[in-house]
Amino acid sequence: MKMAPVIARLVSKSKPYLVPGKLLVKELWFEVPLNHSKPEGQTIKLFARSAIKYERPIVESTEVAQRPYLLFLQGGPGFGTPAPQDSTLSRHMLDRGYELLLLDQRGTGFSSPISANTLARIGGPQEQADYLKLFRADTLVKDSEAVRLCLTKDFPPEKKKWSTFGQSFGGMMTMTYLSFAPQGLRECFITGGLASLDKGPEEVYQVTYQRTIERNKAYYSKFPQDVKAIKDIAEKIQELGGEKGVPLPAGGLLTVRRLMTLGLHFGMDGGIDAVHNYIIRMSADLDQFGVFTRATLNALEQDGGWDVAPIYTLLHEPCWCYGPGVAGRWAAERVGQGIEEYQWLQNSWSGPSSLGDRPLFFSGEMIYPFHFETCSELIKMKGTAHILANYDGWPSLYDIEQLGKNEVPVYAASYNDMYVDAGLARVTASRIKGIKVFETNVLLHSALRAKPDEVFRELLALRDDTLY
Template identity: 80%
Template sequence: MAPVVARLVSQSKPYLVPGKLLVKEFWFEVPLDHDNPDGTTKLKLFARSAIKYERPIVEPSPSEVEQRPYLVYLQGGPGMGTSAPQDSPLSKYMLDRGYELLMLDQRGTGLSSTISANTLETIGSPQEQADYLKFFRADTLVKDSEAVRLCLTKDYPAEKKKWSTFGQSFGGMMTLTYLSFAPEGLRECFITGGLAALDKGPGDVYQATYRRCIARNQAYYKKFPGDVAAVKWIAEKIIELGGEKGVPLPAGGFLTVRRLMTVGLNFGAHGGVDRVHSYVTRMKADLDQFGKFTRYTLNELEQDNVWDTAPIYTLLHEPCWCYGPGVAGRWAAERVGQSLEEYQWLQADWAGPASLGEKPLYFSGEMIYPFHFETCSELIQLKEVADILAEFDGWAPLYDMRQLGRNEVPVYAASYNDMYVDPDLARVTASRIRGIKVFETNVLFHNALRSNPDDVIPQLLKLRDDTID
């Protein structure tokens, strides 16, 4: 079947933003199901493009405007929208090389048919909502991207119809899907922190990432040894103040010991250890002075990470690792964690912080648990939907090993000391992609593209521009 071409709904006039960027806004329409393009359900996709603008002596006419090859940014997550072009580190490095940067909000994120509890309500029952969400994984996101590419480049010369991609984290996983099933649309691919395992289900992936998470906890407590006792004391106070349900949070969720442990997601990013220590310091100060937590502290904790604002992140996190038919999540993070001594707090009969003796409480990392849907205000409304998706095992394939093994698209990747995407598994993935070049470092973390772009993007461009010999 011929690929779907997105319908261009509207395109704004270019406008200038600081940084000498000329930006345009686009709205596209695509079908919910690309295999049934004539179906009644359509989605709107939003994107911004940017080029470097140098004010000429004489403004060119529309017919003289150069058609630049596109570089599309594939966002991390899943579930996050893209930033404005002027806020992206790619603008600094890539626009001078002649690209037009496209920041496309993936379906369900940003302004593209946004997913939330109240927008899902219009879909129908929990089962109907789950069936709808099955169209929001990487396999369909690649089809959306191809549909947009075919729309934008329909009048381009053949040598400019292909586009380049830059995939961060989940965007790197999406790149691997793109290389598997639609390589004809790709000129080259950049990947940062996204060389995901190709044939490991959620259980195997979490076995690896829990080990990385334990190591980051050890680094945290080595840096802040006083937090060993402080975290356990705070946990006892949460139980005392909140009872069985937890301490009410400002937006309607609940602070429990388990939810507190999820702030360890920060450990995978630069500055994350200090961020968690700041939380512990503030919570301890509140309890010392007032015997309870202040509104400011509870608000900070509730807003930490994206549990309520990007529900796709939790709903489709384990399905991201379900690489094909027969693989289901079934709350793998909880099952694996319950088998580890460091994560006794995941067990239903856990005796509480005092039972640990001198041992610390270990924070979790990029793991999704059923209790998210009991403690986060937005997710409480989606618990039944999450359970349905957790049991589903009819997922479409995400990768084609044979195609990756004969890949002809240039691929340049950065692999880090990563708590989210295990570097050992990343090496195996890289070995399966023909022609890939990898910059590997143990001194950068998962968010280095944003926190340390000067240490990442030039290295990838060296791989692109130079030869290894």
């Protein structure tokens, strides 16, 4: 299935300006079809920044250097790209002659962002769900290809292709790109994103819950005192909030279940310590005042970005719906309810006192229906979320046959990953012809930000060296 060659329209381009780090940056706005199968229909706007390494020449030249583009595919889904001066790619890739393009994916950053009030303009829950069906990786890749065709239309043939760098969800996008538009790609880098090509949400969560349990055990091994502290906090939440939960400053609700989602941090560098810091803080509040302070409640409400990046919750399970006939149907909740360590997901759970000496286990990168009952912004999208959860008409995300005959060089890093299981990643890599993988059990999912020197050293060695 080859994609139609829709070309984005460049709406505006700013004059280049300097930012710290000796970067020359431009701001670009594009217009693309909302639905690429209807190119003459409604359009939406996309925002991007490009960056090159600024060099002040001894002799000024009027010639414009056409550097090959490197497109950054952001993780998530649902989060915008960083500013060029905040991107590790600026520090590690621009010296190699690329022009970095940081494109906010549709619905994120400045690119037609999704929120409760912008969705309300679309219509009711069904109209909103139909709109959001056009915000998955298959459409994001079409947007990217349309932007490439726009930016390189006057380039010589050898410079029209671009390189991509996909982190996490961006790695999943990369494999969609390789499946359906490989003609636009010169080379691809993937970090922490070799997700399964043909396992649905239930199968994926059965594996990632086990990785999350391992991280919980590491947490309690480091902070054994938190076994009691967390159960005490959970009981206080139930006491103060009753059946509904403790009110949060922006309108959300703190429940035991929502507290348990702090385990999302466990897959990141420093994540175990970040959760422990919350427990110290909450315990201190209760010890000194018997209630949680506003500052603590505000920090908990902002944690995870649930209300400011709704695509992450609305379209998370659909990321794993690899083709027609596959629906999420709240797979994370259904799978978790059958795991001993996650009794708190069961409606019949009687509370922390039922656990005896056993600890409460945090969840990981899982989305649950209660997110749409406890997060102030997501509460407004509850109906939409349920429609998307039960939808099974998703287009295919991958073409395994095409990946098996891939000719685009691919360089990947696979980690000791709570979110993208290393075993599943190994299977995926075996199905992509020509891929080179650096695999390690001493880096976590956030290594691109936390330990970039190690990541880029290994990736670029794969690119520049030979195995034979």
